[in-house]
Amino acid sequence: MDRTPYGQPSDRIDSLREQFPVLAEWAYLNAGTDGPLPAVATQAAAEELEHQSRTGRTSAHFEHRHELADALRSSYSELLGCVPAELALTTCTSEGISLVVQGLGLGPGDEILTSDQEHPGLLGAIQAARDLCGAQVRLAALGDLPAAVGPNTKLLACSHVSWVSGELAPNTLAAVADSVPILLDGAQGVGAIEVDVRALGCHAYSGAGQKWLCGPDGLGMLYVSGELQERLAVVRRGYGNFEAATEGLDAHVHPDARRFDCFGLSAEAIACALAALGVLEDAGWQDVHRRALQLADTLVERLAKCGRVVAPRGESTLVSFSSVDPAAERVRLAERGIVLRDIPNQPLLRASVGAWNNEQDLDRLIDGLGAGQ
Numbered sequence: 001m002d003r004t005p006y007g008q009p010s011d012r013i014d015s016l017r018e019q020f021p022v023l024a025e026w027a028y029l030n031a032g033t034d035g036p037l038p039a040v041a042t043q044a045a046a047e048e049l050e051h052q053s054r055t056g057r058t059s060a061h062f063e064h065r066h067e068l069a070d071a072l073r074s075s076y077s078e079l080l081g082c083v084p085a086e087l088a089l090t091t092c093t094s095e096g097i098s099l100v101v102q103g104l105g106l107g108p109g110d111e112i113l114t115s116d117q118e119h120p121g122l123l124g125a126i127q128a129a130r131d132l133c134g135a136q137v138r139l140a141a142l143g144d145l146p147a148a149v150g151p152n153t154k155l156l157a158c159s160h161v162s163w164v165s166g167e168l169a170p171n172t173l174a175a176v177a178d179s180v181p182i183l184l185d186g187a188q189g190v191g192a193i194e195v196d197v198r199a200l201g202c203h204a205y206s207g208a209g210q211k212w213l214c215g216p217d218g219l220g221m222l223y224v225s226g227e228l229q230e231r232l233a234v235v236r237r238g239y240g241n242f243e244a245a246t247e248g249l250d251a252h253v254h255p256d257a258r259r260f261d262c263f264g265l266s267a268e269a270i271a272c273a274l275a276a277l278g279v280l281e282d283a284g285w286q287d288v289h290r291r292a293l294q295l296a297d298t299l300v301e302r303l304a305k306c307g308r309v310v311a312p313r314g315e316s317t318l319v320s321f322s323s324v325d326p327a328a329e330r331v332r333l334a335e336r337g338i339v340l341r342d343i344p345n346q347p348l349l350r351a352s353v354g355a356w357n358n359e360q361d362l363d364r365l366i367d368g369l370g371a372g373q
């Protein structure tokens with residue numbers, strides 16, 4: 001997928017920044033919430049809608065939607081290191097997570113093991129399994145999860161990259177993959193760092209299109225291994241995931257991961273997502289990942305020099321650091337054109353560093369932090 005041999009940064013990585021209008025004005029360090037949108041992506045969405053308004057939405061429109069969906073499935077599966085038959089298109093990370101947790105049909109006596117730094121997108125699905133179905137929940141530190149698997153653990157669900165600190169799931173997860181299904185929340189993983197679902201040893205990986213892939217809101221992906229596909233109940237069925245919808249109540253869902261597809265993805269959203277992926281692919285994924293990680297490391301050094309304590313993190317693109325009053329400081333920084341987020345209930349601000357950022361964005365952040373003191 002990467003057109004640049006490793007070790008030789010493409011020229012395009014240097015001009016990547018120019019593709020994102022928001023960066024002309026803002027030091028935008030918030031891809032962990034929503035990535036910056038490239039100009040060609042908004043244009044692709046507008047052109048798609050304009051075409052629909054001129055030609056109407058006939059059967060050709062529905063065929064076109066299917067073609068776009070196939071193209072997106074193929075691009076997303078390349079990014080995760082799986083095949084299209086293992087990838088469902090969803091609206092967001094949280095939706096994919098819910099499909100897996102619900103589909104396992106866990107109940108009394110079944111334990112879900114998760115970490116103590118999970119996002120509501122994962123916690124919500126676990127809460128529903130506990131409150132509606134009687135499953136038990138146990139927490140452990142992210143790094144301790146493999147060792148914490150017990151005889152009643154029927155699902156291990158955690159972040160690939162923690163949204164709080166940028167810590168990574170332990171690379172020993174794969175060692176327990178034979179004894180328990182592993183679901184990774186990849187909201188802060190895919191697009192930000194290299195992902196290989198096979199090397200991670202997970203059975204399901206749910207990711208977002210609107211964050212590190214710079215796509216529109218309303219698109220995401222869910223990898224489900226062939227083995228887990230067999231075990232998961234398909235809890236929603238309809239025109240969108242039947243193989244032949246003409247068979248009424250006897251219709252079958254698709255034989256592969258398309259059975260978990262969301263029903264109503266729009267052509268304009270998919271066209272927008274594909275155009276955004278094209279921008280990142282052209283820059284070269286290895287360069288995109290490497291540059292973001294290098295910039296994040298530079299930010300860590302600079303924060304330390306100005307007395308901020310950086311939360312323990314892994315090789316990720318998130319940098320969370322100490323702030324006495326994070327919400328107020330976030331607002332103060334936004335007034336100076338610097339966009340990042342605070343972490344609720346923690347004395348932390350979080351910068352999301354992408355390959356589209358540059359040293360000047362970091363300068364602005366460091367200056368902005370100093371100005372408030």
Ligand SMILES: Cc1ncc(COP(=O)(O)O)c(C=O)c1O
Pocket residue numbers: 032033091092093094095119120121122159161162163185187188207208209220
């Ligand atoms: C770790 C993590 N999981 C889940 C989510 C929710 O993502 P989505 O809006 O794609 O459902 C987020 C969003 O920030 C996140 O950081």
